[in-house]
Amino acid sequence: MLVKIRSVANVGLLAMPVEVEVDVAEQGFPGMTIVGLAGKAVEEAKERVKTAIKNSGFDFPGKKITINLAPADLPKDGGAYDLPMAVGILAASGQIQSDKVTETQRIYYGELSLDGSLRATKGVLLVGLFARQCSMDNAQCSIYVPIESANEAAVVEGIEVYPIRNLAQLVDHLNGIKPVAQLHSLPVDQLIEDIIPEFDLEEVKGQEQAKRALTIAAAGGHNLLLWGPPGTGKTMLARAMPGILPPLAAAEALEVTRIYSVSGLLQPGESIVRRRPFRAPHHGISSAGMIGGGSNPLPGEVSLAHLGVLFLDEMAEFPRSVLEALRQPMEDGRVGIVRAAAHVEYPASFTLVAAVNPCP
Missing domain, CATH: 3.30.230.10 (Ribosomal Protein S5; domain 2)
Known part of the structure; x- marks a missing residue:
């Protein structure tokens, strides 16, 4: 039968x-x-x-x-x-x-x-x-x-x-x-309302100049480079940036959730991504890990940070090939992955925040 x-x-x-x-x-x-x-x-x-x-x-x-x-x-x-x-x-x-x-x-x-x-x-x-x-x-x-x-x-x-x-x-x-x-x-609207940010910029004491730069970058959609010695709060400030960005709209939340759903990053029972993403990959990441890839192409860090923040700590330690690969996603807001088995396109509209230490 x-x-x-x-x-x-x-x-x-x-x-x-x-x-x-x-x-x-x-x-x-x-x-x-x-x-x-x-x-x-x-x-x-x-x-x-x-x-x-x-x-x-x-x-x-x-x-x-x-x-x-x-x-x-x-x-x-x-x-x-x-x-x-x-x-x-x-x-x-x-x-x-x-x-x-x-x-x-x-x-x-x-x-x-x-x-x-x-x-x-x-x-x-x-x-x-x-x-x-x-x-x-x-x-x-x-x-x-x-x-x-x-x-x-x-x-x-x-x-x-x-x-x-x-x-x-x-x-x-x-x-x-x-x-x-x-x-x-x-209802998506009820799920995403009244979301408390994971890191609140109000809890950061001092660093007024850096906080103003963070606010300007968030308001204008600019990328940001934080320069300073270790222990001055660069990572803490970067983690607070998603909290001062506007909350996700219903359509935006669905778009981000699609990426996390196909990547298998949603927890069992979770319905939707309610906060703006914050991704902080290690400087040992490969180009495929940053942009996306695999025989069955999956999203990389630039897509997982879509409508959120991509934080590169110790930016100078990242391989040049990885940094060069960021050029096209930052310009177009999308990334295309071409493999023999498939050609897929993922959204990649993110705010780049990088941190570097001064030369010794």
Whole structure:
């Protein structure tokens, strides 16, 4: 029996539709085969999915199982395809009502543990934004995501978010035995209001000239170089700068959260980034770490500091190649990462604050 399950693949800050086709054949040697340009983590899903299904109290079919992740030319990586593959296997083997599972308005996304529970999975906010776009084009979409990451998608209006704790709970919901309560939408404006800054400039005593320079830089969107001997408070002043910048607007908070969601830097249960980012990389950082990169390009420090502050302590110790690489993001406010497998673009509009010591 063949069933088709909807999921998504995150490419940069965009979510692309992926169709998980699961076929449980009556003939052929027992085993599971995954095709469709799957990465190493997706290949390893064979054992995770099989064990999770068994430990959840369901029967794993001892037949030939073929799973195709379409489109075949789009790279897929990560553990987010565990849930759609498990649901597809259970539906194809008759343990879930296949007519409900295969509805085009349902999207499944999440990584399975061996006991059948769902782990926090990065990129859930992008899934919610993709579902909202689908809801605008067609009927309202519903997404089934891990309960620890469901708050990310709950900030997106116009979609149905179902927080799933484990595979057995989802099967009961799809079979109509015990429905899962839909997660209510979380208004972004209320989440970001009345945020207390992590470091308050009012608590800094003295250094009036430096504080005035900090205020002017924050008001005009200027970059800043702090020069002085060790122990004079350069790092403390830099950490206080996000607190005097205007609070994040709702659209800005969503834009920053997209970057942190795809990077996997949101804590389980966290819904949105409420403060302006402050990033302080060590001077041993590489160009790829600063700008972004990898076989599946991820955001670098310049993108993680988007709409916030990028602090370079001991600026003179950074490699020249890293400092030269900052030129284009500082001019354009965006950074493009080109790899053989993908070409992605990340926002990188930040305020640069650097600190140096005088020569001995």
